[in-house]
Amino acid sequence: MTQTLSLRRPDDMHLHLRDGAILQGILPETTRHFARAIIMPNLVPPVVTAAEATAYRDRILAALPEGAAFEPLMTLYLTEETDPDDVATAAASGLVKAVKLYPAGATTNSASGVRDFDKVRAVLDRMAEIGLPLCVHGEVTTASVDIFDREAVFIDTVLDPLRRRTPGLRVVMEHITTRDGVAYARAQGDDLAATITTHHLIINRNHILVGGIKPHYYCLPVAKREEHRLALRAAATSGEARFFLGTDSAPHVDALKEHACGCAGCFTATNTLPLLAHVFEEEGRLDRLEGFTSLHGAAFYRLPLTEARLTLEKRDAPFTPPAKIHTGAGPVTVFDPGFSVFWHVRD
Numbered sequence: 001m002t003q004t005l006s007l008r009r010p011d012d013m014h015l016h017l018r019d020g021a022i023l024q025g026i027l028p029e030t031t032r033h034f035a036r037a038i039i040m041p042n043l044v045p046p047v048v049t050a051a052e053a054t055a056y057r058d059r060i061l062a063a064l065p066e067g068a069a070f071e072p073l074m075t076l077y078l079t080e081e082t083d084p085d086d087v088a089t090a091a092a093s094g095l096v097k098a099v100k101l102y103p104a105g106a107t108t109n110s111a112s113g114v115r116d117f118d119k120v121r122a123v124l125d126r127m128a129e130i131g132l133p134l135c136v137h138g139e140v141t142t143a144s145v146d147i148f149d150r151e152a153v154f155i156d157t158v159l160d161p162l163r164r165r166t167p168g169l170r171v172v173m174e175h176i177t178t179r180d181g182v183a184y185a186r187a188q189g190d191d192l193a194a195t196i197t198t199h200h201l202i203i204n205r206n207h208i209l210v211g212g213i214k215p216h217y218y219c220l221p222v223a224k225r226e227e228h229r230l231a232l233r234a235a236a237t238s239g240e241a242r243f244f245l246g247t248d249s250a251p252h253v254d255a256l257k258e259h260a261c262g263c264a265g266c267f268t269a270t271n272t273l274p275l276l277a278h279v280f281e282e283e284g285r286l287d288r289l290e291g292f293t294s295l296h297g298a299a300f301y302r303l304p305l306t307e308a309r310l311t312l313e314k315r316d317a318p319f320t321p322p323a324k325i326h327t328g329a330g331p332v333t334v335f336d337p338g339f340s341v342f343w344h345v346r347d
């Protein structure tokens, strides 16, 4: 008998859609399976104001495939010039569901991010008042800190002091990659949550570096040692409401990934759900997949649960996604887990 699993239609609580031809090309990969997604604002130039978020949302809606039922949940990119009133108005209207903090220089298109945290104090205070979540890219950018330590150092030297200075601020630790991140999240109250990507449940740093450098496994925060991957798998499959899916699916065309200075990002929108079913089955926790993909994130963001459903089906034949998605901007390579996956999303 075919094994099936029915879920409320998932939410991707951390997604990069980009703009223009690449947006048009990759958007169906998300809308095929997901009901909603928290859309990252790190365009060039970034999405800073409510007016820019409205315009970006309209471009996403215009690019939707025929008949797709998909709601983009917009975010604003926090800069040292962000106006607290603009943020509050955008939140009150329902347009914006979160503000994104990139430490300046931490990752792709983060040059306009925050250098001096005192300069964003008023915005953070206002967000705490109105309950608007701050999504945090949790890595320090200090040149002397080893890239594999940047998340743990950020938690101690930036995140924890920032949360103490702004009590009540609701925070999402985005794409945690370490057992330190898991442990910190677990020790906090319900004003803190953490997203976990699909790829960080599958790869460790050896996948990037052993046997030749694999640019399609390079992302930020970079994958860490195996012990950290195991901690992430335990957290994702724990059933704890503070952990939920944010794929960080981050398309870059192959020419920019397979490059002397390759861009960070794994593109997982196409195969995330089959991969997660595989991982949760390996952990003996298929019963907790729906919480991770469809319940916990909605609860944290105070959104109604999705009503539509999606069925996963385990078949004898493997699910083989296209190796690349061909966009008007060029091909984008789909994340290859390096093993066969037998879970399919039923059409």
Ligand code: DOR
Pocket: 016, 042, 107, 108, 137, 218, 219, 220, 221, 248, 250, 251, 264, 265, 266
């Ligand atoms: O790998 C990543 N890619 N990490 C990020 O934080 C940004 C993202 C992107 O925009 O490409």
Ligand code: ZN
Pocket: 014, 016, 040, 248, 250
């Ligand atoms: Zn991201």
